[in-house]
Amino acid sequence: MGQLIKDLADWLVEPTRYSILTTALLAAVLIWRKKLTHPIVFGTSMLGILAFFIFAWGDVNFKAIVTKPDNVPILILLISILFFTWLALRRAVLNDERIERGEPTLEGELSKQKVFTWPDLVYIELICMVLFTALLMVWSISIEAPIEEPASQARTPNPSKAPWYFLGLQELLVYFDPWIAGVLLPSFIIIGLCAIPYIDTNPKGNGYYTFKERPFAVSFFMMGFLLLWVSLVIMGTFLRGPNWSFFGVFEYWDPHKLEPMVSVDLSVYFWVKMLGMPRPESPLIREAPGILLLLGYFVAMPPILGRTLFKKMAAEMGPVRFNVMMHLFLWTALVPIKMVLRWTLSLKYFIGIPEWFFNV
Amino acid sequence: MDKLFRYIASTQIWRSIFRHGYPDTPRNRTLAVLSNVVLHLHPVKVRRSGIRLSYTWCMGGLTFFLFLVETITGLLLMFYYRPTAELAYQDIFALREHVPIGVMREVHRWAAHLMVISVWLHMYRVFLTGSYKPPREFNWNVGVILLVITLLLSFTGYLLPWDQLAVWAITVGTNMARATPFLGHEGPGAALISFGGLNFIHAGDDVRFGLLGGRFVGEAALMRFYVLHCVGFPLVAAGLMALHFWRVRKDGGISGPL
Numbered sequence: 001m002g003q004l005i006k007d008l009a010d011w012l013v014e015p016t017r018y019s020i021l022t023t024a025l026l027a028a029v030l031i032w033r034k035k036l037t038h039p040i041v042f043g044t045s046m047l048g049i050l051a052f053f054i055f056a057w058g059d060v061n062f063k064a065i066v067t068k069p070d071n072v073p074i075l076i077l078l079i080s081i082l083f084f085t086w087l088a089l090r091r092a093v094l095n096d097e098r099i100e101r102g103e104p105t106l107e108g109e110l111s112k113q114k115v116f117t118w119p120d121l122v123y124i125e126l127i128c129m130v131l132f133t134a135l136l137m138v139w140s141i142s143i144e145a146p147i148e149e150p151a152s153q154a155r156t157p158n159p160s161k162a163p164w165y166f167l168g169l170q171e172l173l174v175y176f177d178p179w180i181a182g183v184l185l186p187s188f189i190i191i192g193l194c195a196i197p198y199i200d201t202n203p204k205g206n207g208y209y210t211f212k213e214r215p216f217a218v219s220f221f222m223m224g225f226l227l228l229w230v231s232l233v234i235m236g237t238f239l240r241g242p243n244w245s246f247f248g249v250f251e252y253w254d255p256h257k258l259e260p261m262v263s264v265d266l267s268v269y270f271w272v273k274m275l276g277m278p279r280p281e282s283p284l285i286r287e288a289p290g291i292l293l294l295l296g297y298f299v300a301m302p303p304i305l306g307r308t309l310f311k312k313m314a315a316e317m318g319p320v321r322f323n324v325m326m327h328l329f330l331w332t333a334l335v336p337i338k339m340v341l342r343w344t345l346s347l348k349y350f351i352g353i354p355e356w357f358f359n360v
Numbered sequence: 361m362d363k364l365f366r367y368i369a370s371t372q373i374w375r376s377i378f379r380h381g382y383p384d385t386p387r388n389r390t391l392a393v394l395s396n397v398v399l400h401l402h403p404v405k406v407r408r409s410g411i412r413l414s415y416t417w418c419m420g421g422l423t424f425f426l427f428l429v430e431t432i433t434g435l436l437l438m439f440y441y442r443p444t445a446e447l448a449y450q451d452i453f454a455l456r457e458h459v460p461i462g463v464m465r466e467v468h469r470w471a472a473h474l475m476v477i478s479v480w481l482h483m484y485r486v487f488l489t490g491s492y493k494p495p496r497e498f499n500w501n502v503g504v505i506l507l508v509i510t511l512l513l514s515f516t517g518y519l520l521p522w523d524q525l526a527v528w529a530i531t532v533g534t535n536m537a538r539a540t541p542f543l544g545h546e547g548p549g550a551a552l553i554s555f556g557g558l559n560f561i562h563a564g565d566d567v568r569f570g571l572l573g574g575r576f577v578g579e580a581a582l583m584r585f586y587v588l589h590c591v592g593f594p595l596v597a598a599g600l601m602a603l604h605f606w607r608v609r610k611d612g613g614i615s616g617p618l
Contacts, residue, residue, distance in 0.1 A: 070525075073473035077480075084417060084481060088488045091414065104617075110409035111616040116389045117402040121411045128418050129425050136429065136474075140466030147456060150449045151527035153576060160528040163518050165476050165511060170532065179547050182536025193504045196487070197497035205490035207615040214490065221487050230480075357539065358548040 006059065009052075010248025013239055016343045019336070022231045029089065030219055033211060037090040046082075059250050065238055066249075069146045072139075074164055074237045081230055085222075091209040092218075099210070107208040158242045158255055167236025168229050174244065175338045177359045185331070189224075192328045199325045201317055216313065224332055263348035266290045283353045290351035294360060297334075302326035401605050403613055410614030415489070419482035423510075424601065426475040430513075433468040434590065441520070443586035445579040448522035472514050479510045491615035499607040502600055509597045516589035519582060530585070531577050537568035544568060 012021060029036050036042075056062040066075065095105040115121075148157075162170045172181035204213040211218055241247040242255035270289040271279040280286045302323055306314035314322045341347040351360045368374055369382070380391035393399045409415060441451045455465055483503065486492060492500035519530045542549040543566060550561040563575055573580030608614070 070473075073470070073477060076474070077477050080477065080481060084484065087414060087417075088485070092488075107409040107415060108617040110412065111407045113408040114405040115408050115411070116386070116393075117399070117404055117406055118383050118389045118392045121402060121406055122399065124411060124413065124418070125421055128422060132422060132425065132474075133429075136467050136471055137463070139470050140463040141461075143466070143470075144456070145466045145469040146525060147452060147521055148523040148525045151445075151522045151524060151577075153527075153578075155524070157524050157528050160532050162532045163515055163529050164473075165514065166533055169536075178536050178539035179541055179544070183540045183544075183547070190504060190508060193483075193507075194501050197492040197494070197500050200493065203493065206493040207489060207491060207617045209489055217490075218488065225480075225484060225487075356548055356551060357546050 002055070005055070006248075006250040009056075010250050013235075013248055015235065015239070015246055018231075018235060018239070019227075019339065022227055023336075026222060026226060029085075030211070030222070033089050034093050037086055037093055039090070042086045042090075049082075056249070061252050062249050065253075069143050070164065071237055072143060074234060077230065078234055081226065085226065088209050089211065092211040095208055095210050096212040099212070105208040105210070111207075159240065159244055161236070161240075164233060164237055167240075168232035170244075171232045171236045171240070172335065175335075175342055177357075179357065180360065185335070188328065188331050192332075195324060195328065199317065199321045201321065220329065220332075228332065228335055263342065263346040265349045265352040266293070266347060267352060269345075269347075283355055287351045287353055290349070290360070294350055298327065298330055301330055401609075403609060406613060407616045409616050416614060417481060417485050419478045419485055423475055423478045423482055426471050426478060427597065427601070429471045430468060430475065431594065433464045433471070434594075436464050437468060438590060443520065443582050445522065445582060448520065448582060452521045452523075472517060475510060476514055479507050483507060486615075489615060496607075496611045496615065499604060499611055502604045502607065506597060506600050506604060509593055509600065513589060513593045513597065516585040516593065519577070519585045520589065522582065527577050530581070534568055534571055534577065537571055538563075538566065540567045 011017070056066075065071065091106060095107075098105055161167060169181055169186060172185065175181075176185070200214075200217055202214050202217065204210070205217075238249055239246055241251075241253040242257070243259075245257050245259050247253055247257070266289060267279055267286050271277055271286070284291075305326065306322055310322075310326075317325065338347070338350075349359045351358065353359065369378075379395050380388045383389045383392040390404045393402055393404050437455075440455055442448065452465070455462055486500065486503065515530070515533060519526045538544045538546045540547045542553060543561065544550060545559075545562050545566040545568075547561075547566075550566070551559065553560045563569065569575060571581075571584075572578070573584050
């Protein structure tokens, strides 16, 4: 029985299924938020996770990966993300119900009253500081900061991992070349975050939790932050071992585990498999299908979506804002699209011009 | 006891520091906030909704607190740390071996991890309450830059223990810079920047070389990261934090329904 649960857990967290599961979970929580954010449902799931932890604690491999000193913060991240996502959605559900009934929001009710900073706010801050000082002391006394062997350029550790907060980007290196995963996408994340207040013209939902009044904004942000950032950090920490191979949480990190990686460029699919001829010599002609496809994606999608699915949004935002938002959205969407194509069609590159280091 | 407190509060020294009585009246509570350089970051009165933990999660304040913890513990660590390739590892190792009940390095490291998490959660909360909306657009941008600086602070500090974990994490992290379009020697477009078959962008002068001060993570990189970690980024962060807090006040305090 125990072994069965472990095998099932390892089977479920394999990258493809892990991504499908986390996506499905977020979608379900957002769609059935009223039922799923009920305190009893949330409490039960938390107890379920706790029970799983207690069960898994007995496993050597699980314990080794979870209690690694530098991995403890990621556990804290996981738990706090679950808790705060629930809290925010719960309050959004309550507020949406209140708005529907024409009542003021939870925040609106209290915002009329003003209290003195001393003592009401100062005491909250003081208690927070004392609690976190205590937490840091206990944590620091019980877990020693790691120090490994002295630095050596000659010996490369396996796996070599970036600091944990960049592991999402390192995970993307499986699917994209460094110039996209390490340079372009981080830049777009920063630019995109900065652009948020200027492209979101919806005046509602300012200063209180709500979902109904800004469904697209909240869903898009949660998709980016929870699915493409936090969950990839968690995956990179706990599920990626030597050679960046995938390892289940109950699996031993065997450095000899090999995963065959046979992936094929789009140009091979087009010229060799579809037309049955060798690929043309000139890179531009060879990669023409991929270039056209991506150009079509970035040039044609905004007007198409602006006339169909996002018609109302396009009208409200105006052309400049809408196009900026669409391009950020399309780049965000390209990440899961490429991942799915890799899993299903073993697609390597849309455009693969290694001669110019230009691979997409 | 009561008499003693009363006496202390009546001395000239006490009254020269605190220019108000015990804050139990509206007047003294106002003065307690207004006449204190730290507390006057706050307004005298705040919205009741804005200080609820279930609303703010206290993540911004916690981040600032952790920054202070990092400053104090970091200062103490600097006493014992020499940023050279020969001595860095020894010094860190000695901290563990020779300092009884030494926890400063632990506090520094765990608080740094916690700070990254609290910054993310702060951003999450601000987004979900729509607090970036007018009039707070600019302050959200300051916040984004502060978030990036927090990550850079943590990233530069990651190298300083100079052990295998540190050096290879930074190697993995900075390898990306090689592939910067046009400016990295393995980036798309770099080959275009050439003259008469001579490439201007190569491993000895691209962005990565600029970041590390060399072709690999070596002594020069250690010094660069040390200076940025201890002086450069903290100064920028402190300046931007002052701007961030000031703008919170100017933009109407902790956000709430309009």
